[in-house]
Amino acid sequence: MRVAVVGAGPAGTRAVEVLVRAGHRPVWIDEAPANGGRIYQRPVAGTTRSARDLYGTEAAKAKAIHALGDRLRAASDWRPETLVWNLRPGLLDTFSAGRHEAIRAERVILCTGAMDRILPVPGWTLPGVFTLGGAQIALKAHGVAIGARVAFLGTGPLLWLVATQYLDAGVAVALVLDTTPFRTKARAAAGLLAEPATFGKGLALVARLRLAGVRVIEGGAPVAIEGADAVASVRVRDRAGREHAVACDAVGLGFGLKPESQLADLAGAPFRFEPTQRNWVPEHDGTGRTPASGIYVAGDGAGIAGADAAELAGARAAWAAIADAGGRVEAAEVARLDRGLARLPPFRAALERAFPYPAALAARTPDGTIVCRCEAVTAGELREAARASHVTGGAHEVNRAKAFTRVGMGRCQGRLCGPPAAEILAAALGCGIAEVGRLRGQPPVKPIPIPAEAAA
């Protein structure tokens, strides 16, 4: 069996570990120079910071994944700094160091991870605004803060984690605004207690920020990010509807995560709308096996479940691929993985309920606000598309809105604008979010030089 693993985060690393243990030599591809993924991204070469400095309470896990990745490099066909830009039956189209190569693989395990989900706020394209994930990568991997006085706007565990990491690094945290009211989180607390350690860590973060005197608003809304050529302040509304202006020179922005699932889409895996996460996720049978022949998904790219779940899911998907190829499966090990995976969904669902995507705010994005930053398409243009009286009718789903307005047609392929564009369109049409669908993936999933593609 020739098998490829795309992604070298927790899921991809564990998938390769299992494949190697079962006697395979998988092709292993990642865009980064070394394994670890985004959650355990390695720091800049020459760092003097310890794993504890970099990964906090997750240091042991990060070190284990890094050590395993280092060991697996020689045992696999390791292709770092390589982009998979298309997936065809039995073929992965890759690009690396100026060179195109189509790699054959009968089975492909996609461990493509996740990225921040965005709510477009007036001014969010200004220099100085980064995703929460980006703000964290800047600090941890690159040893830089996104500014000297930073406001964090969004919702989700990452909001509180990154704000605390900035505080601990000595950066002035001007504001933490969580769009989720405290009572929503409190209501989800019972479910969160299924993982008391994680729940406790979360409470400790909030307490640390409040103790340090950081201004915290829960249940509020961002109004605008302001500045001429760069961030100078944010305007926000608190729960009582009062507006506040807070001076800052950078903003971390993020509202939960969404799967990076373009390759699963190109491979023909069907998707379903997951209402708790409010994300479209590739369908699989619980082991990672999708209905698309030879295509497996694991980790956050298969639906957000976090790094610990990703390790289990990566290993489990590898066993599914081995079984499908007629290989010998270690039944006790598979049972252990299945037990671990079965424990996770209730906690994850509670977490999603604790920090819901602010869909109502997205639906009310002001007309003049850019939604698609690649093509500078505004919320107003999307609403016009919904109302349009073309011969064939208005944009009743997102791909039609894309054809009308270019939303999602730019370099990022709708990674950022997809979810808010769907919310705006659904609200304008007065239908459910699932009814407007999702932006279909198109190759190349990320920009490649034109000559390279032409040579393919």
Place this chain on the structure above:
Amino acid sequence: MRLVRLADAARPRAPFTLDGAPAEALAGDTLLTAILTNAGHVRISEFGDGKRAGFCWMGACQDCFVWVEGLGRTRACTTPLAPGMAVRRT
């Protein structure tokens, strides 16, 4: 905006040019770190809505492309700076 260096600042210096002017960053920096520790933006939107300075820092948003002599259009957040690189933002 300007990035603030907090850690690992003892790395060797790495000279490069930004729009033809001499600039300096540190060995191991990505182009995004190198540019934004020297200047306030990395590109200008083609649609007239102003300056951009990257966004996701993880190779997803594609909003930090610059021109590098010899490499062509290059994504700044995932490309390591090589000493002597000539980087253009327009």
